[in-house]
Amino acid sequence: MSVPAALDRHLRDLLSSGQVRCVLGPAAGCGPRGTAHLARTPEAVDRFELSPLACANVLVHLTSEEARRDDARRPVAVLARPCETRMLNQLLSERAIERDELHVVGLGGCRGVIDSRKLRERLPELRGFPEVREEGDTFVIEGEGMEPVSVPRNELLLDRCSGCDISEPLFHDHTFPLADAAPTSAAEAECAPEPSDEGWDYWADQFERCIRCYACRDACPLCYCEDCVLDRLRPMWVPRSVSLKNNTAYQLIRVLHLSGRCTACGECEQACPVDLPLLTLARKMEQEMRELYGARSGFDPEGRHPMSVFDPNDPEGTDFEEQGR
Ligand code: SF4
Ligand code: SF4
Ligand code: SF4
Numbered sequence: 001m002s003v004p005a006a007l008d009r010h011l012r013d014l015l016s017s018g019q020v021r022c023v024l025g026p027a028a029g030c031g032p033r034g035t036a037h038l039a040r041t042p043e044a045v046d047r048f049e050l051s052p053l054a055c056a057n058v059l060v061h062l063t064s065e066e067a068r069r070d071d072a073r074r075p076v077a078v079l080a081r082p083c084e085t086r087m088l089n090q091l092l093s094e095r096a097i098e099r100d101e102l103h104v105v106g107l108g109g110c111r112g113v114i115d116s117r118k119l120r121e122r123l124p125e126l127r128g129f130p131e132v133r134e135e136g137d138t139f140v141i142e143g144e145g146m147e148p149v150s151v152p153r154n155e156l157l158l159d160r161c162s163g164c165d166i167s168e169p170l171f172h173d174h175t176f177p178l179a180d181a182a183p184t185s186a187a188e189a190e191c192a193p194e195p196s197d198e199g200w201d202y203w204a205d206q207f208e209r210c211i212r213c214y215a216c217r218d219a220c221p222l223c224y225c226e227d228c229v230l231d232r233l234r235p236m237w238v239p240r241s242v243s244l245k246n247n248t249a250y251q252l253i254r255v256l257h258l259s260g261r262c263t264a265c266g267e268c269e270q271a272c273p274v275d276l277p278l279l280t281l282a283r284k285m286e287q288e289m290r291e292l293y294g295a296r297s298g299f300d301p302e303g304r305h306p307m308s309v310f311d312p313n314d315p316e317g318t319d320f321e322e323q324g325r
């Protein structure tokens with residue numbers, strides 16, 4: 001069993017009593033990042049895994065086309081770390097999911113998850129999904145045919161975890177601790193990255209490398225429009241050929257559609273095959289929204305995001321009367 005006994009019992013009860021029709025959460029996979037798992041029977045609960053390595057993009061499976069068409073998935077219980085409850089809040093505020101179809105099993109005391117790319121760089125010989133133990137400020141990694149290796153936590157944490165300021169779920173129906181609460185070390189707190197202020201030359205170099213695979217769009221739980229402007233042929237807003245001009249148009253459309261909604265979860269960056277610094281863009285966007293509108297996405301399930309609000313008294317708004325419209 002890979003989840004604590006009390007949580008295991010709770011998930012089985014939810015399924016056997018019919019309170020939910022399935023449970024969505026992380027599981028071990030064939031690679032070091034794990035995978036998302038949908039348990040439809042109590043027996044399938046066995047596969048869930050809460051190791052700091054099991055950090056597959058779970059929430060995208062709530063808003064994907066397949067999920068929205070599959071009524072047999074709802075109501076659904078979700079195993080959610082604190083940052084994931086922030087994303088759930090944002091999805092609720094947009095009515096992308098309904099509260100009465102969602103049972104949130106919050107995972108408290110989160111100290112962060114491991115970036116599988118950093119792990120691969122540090123231990124290229126690693127295969128499959130290794131065992132991970134947390135010992136103070138160190139991760140102890142034990143892979144197949146390998147002696148255990150100790151690596152300082154701050155060398156492996158996902159960038160989104162550095163500087164994370166929510167260690168408890170923002171809301172939940174039930175909550176379970178991930179581990180005994182442990183204070184964040186000074187080393188982790190110090191490495192919180194600031195949003196970048198790089199100029200156009202830097203971003204032009206980055207956008208030029210984009211191969212327009214759209215993996216970043218497909219990985220984002222908030223990119224769920226059924227009719228995405230990027231897929232349209234008439235009119236074709238962004239030509240399909242890869243060039244700095246077209247890539248920039250794509251990135252600007254993506255960023256603007258997500259401004260005020262993006263929760264800086266970093267899943268887009270994790271999905272990018274050419275390692276574009278997309279979390280840097282997301283953090284910059286988040287900073288601008290806070291400074292300009294005092295808005296922080298995902299903290300209010302009733303909230304409206306600034307780019308969707310029209311205020312007829314806006315002093316900078318269009319004066320329709322003056323224009324005779
Ligand atoms: S961002 Fe925060 S809540 Fe999310 S996995 Fe990292 S430390 Fe945990
Ligand atoms: S960080 Fe990326 S994947 Fe996450 S919400 Fe923002 S745009 Fe979407
Ligand atoms: S995932 Fe990376 S390469 Fe693919 S479209 Fe997004 S930014 Fe470009």
